[in-house]
Amino acid sequence: MGEVIYPVTEPGEGSAGKTGNWRWQKPIIIIDKCVKCGLCWVYCPEPAIYLDKMGYPHVNYEWCKGCGICAHECPSKAIDMVSEYE
Amino acid sequence: MYRPKIVENLGEDEWIYAGHPACHGCGAALGLRHLLKTIGKNSILVVPAGCTSIIAGTMNAATFNIPFIHTAFGAAAAVASGVAEALSRRGRDDINVVVWAGDGGTYDIGLASLSGAAERGHNILFVLDDNEAYMNTGIQRSGGTPRGAWTTTTITGKKEEKKDIMKIVLSHHVPYAATASVAYPLDFNRKVKKALGIKGFKFIHLMAPCPPGWRFETHMTIEIARRAVLSGAWILMEYENGRMRLNPPSSNMLDKRRIPLEEYLMMQGRFKHVKEELLEELKRDVELRWSEIKEILEKQGKR
Numbered sequence: 001m002g003e004v005i006y007p008v009t010e011p012g013e014g015s016a017g018k019t020g021n022w023r024w025q026k027p028i029i030i031i032d033k034c035v036k037c038g039l040c041w042v043y044c045p046e047p048a049i050y051l052d053k054m055g056y057p058h059v060n061y062e063w064c065k066g067c068g069i070c071a072h073e074c075p076s077k078a079i080d081m082v083s084e085y086e
Numbered sequence: 087m088y089r090p091k092i093v094e095n096l097g098e099d100e101w102i103y104a105g106h107p108a109c110h111g112c113g114a115a116l117g118l119r120h121l122l123k124t125i126g127k128n129s130i131l132v133v134p135a136g137c138t139s140i141i142a143g144t145m146n147a148a149t150f151n152i153p154f155i156h157t158a159f160g161a162a163a164a165v166a167s168g169v170a171e172a173l174s175r176r177g178r179d180d181i182n183v184v185v186w187a188g189d190g191g192t193y194d195i196g197l198a199s200l201s202g203a204a205e206r207g208h209n210i211l212f213v214l215d216d217n218e219a220y221m222n223t224g225i226q227r228s229g230g231t232p233r234g235a236w237t238t239t240t241i242t243g244k245k246e247e248k249k250d251i252m253k254i255v256l257s258h259h260v261p262y263a264a265t266a267s268v269a270y271p272l273d274f275n276r277k278v279k280k281a282l283g284i285k286g287f288k289f290i291h292l293m294a295p296c297p298p299g300w301r302f303e304t305h306m307t308i309e310i311a312r313r314a315v316l317s318g319a320w321i322l323m324e325y326e327n328g329r330m331r332l333n334p335p336s337s338n339m340l341d342k343r344r345i346p347l348e349e350y351l352m353m354q355g356r357f358k359h360v361k362e363e364l365l366e367e368l369k370r371d372v373e374l375r376w377s378e379i380k381e382i383l384e385k386q387g388k389r
Contacts, residue, residue, distance in 0.1 A: 007145070011149065013104050013105045015103065015149045019105045036090055039092070042092055042093070043116065055090060062104075062105070063104035065110045
């Protein structure tokens with residue numbers, strides 16, 4: 001009798017592969033303009049935005065799909081959406 | 087180590103992993119993220135067929151870091167009832183049983199099992215993620231689609247009104263029922279926390295805009311959810327033991343301090359065809375809902 005193998009799935013990042021490849025525009029955070037309100041982090045559906053020790057946001061481009069919600073919601077306009085095709 | 091206040095309040099733990107298959111700017115994925123943050127790892131999520139079955143990941147991949155049960159379309163509340171009862175027999179009342187169902191799995195196909203679970207009063211939290219059509223199968227109309235909205239099965243706009251699911255749920259005399267919006271995560275967070283502290287059947291109706299289905303640019307998800315609330319088309323409220331309370335910002339909008347309804351509708355491609363006459367009708371629908379609420383609040387005040 002051989003060992004029974006169960007099809008168990010393990011949770012982890014990238015259940016749809018590298019979703020960064022879906023991106024057609026790229027958010028660039030301008031740290032000088034950032035007021036550390038945390039709204040980009042709150043509204044990211046991915047979540048692809050993480051905060052560093054100082055509270056500044058950074059984008060994880062491996063998973064960011066480039067929807068642009070963070071740039072639209074940023075109250076100090078500190079996030080630019082730049083085309084991926086330039 | 088500095089953290090903004092809102093980040094501290096919502097909590098930094100993530101139970102949903104990045105790189106999931108939800109569309110760009112998905113409102114449901116954002117709602118799920120905040121729901122899981124609030125309910126934590128000591129929970130079991132029950133999900134009927136819908137977008138979230140896909141977001142959960144296909145074979146050999148899983149997006150959620152908590153126990154997750156896929157069920158048939160109509161069975162979510164029934165499965166959750168069984169899970170909740172089994173847990174309570176084992177003395178594990180510390181585990182939250184949460185249903186996350188789309189509008190198809192609540193308004194239409196899941197209505198019977200929802201009604202059964204609410205009537206029996208099982209200890210579950212039912213979260214309705216309302217994107218107002220069957221988005222996963224290709225934007226077909228559902229009972230939750232509002233009047234006038236374009237879908238692939240109502241190409242000239244839906245003629246019927248959106249089903250008032252809140253009234254159906256309240257007729258079961260549930261201890262807690264509320265509405266929420268993805269644009270107000272702190273409000274949603276507070277409501278979920280409150281619901282988890284109450285024993286019995288709890289219901290939260292969350293509005294989650296869908297960029298491909300509602301036909302708008304992906305970065306507008308939050309803006310549209312916010313405008314829905316500010317225009318009065320979506321009302322933030324909660325019922326505790328049948329007593330209604332409006333939540334900010336809806337609580338300031340009883341006396342018509344709202345933005346025009348067009349500012350919400352005209353941002354979406356699905357309402358593009360709406361002209362004068364229909365627009366007036368839709369505005370009347372909104373007014374009617376508000377006058378109903380006013381009536382309820384006045385009646386409560388007298389008691």
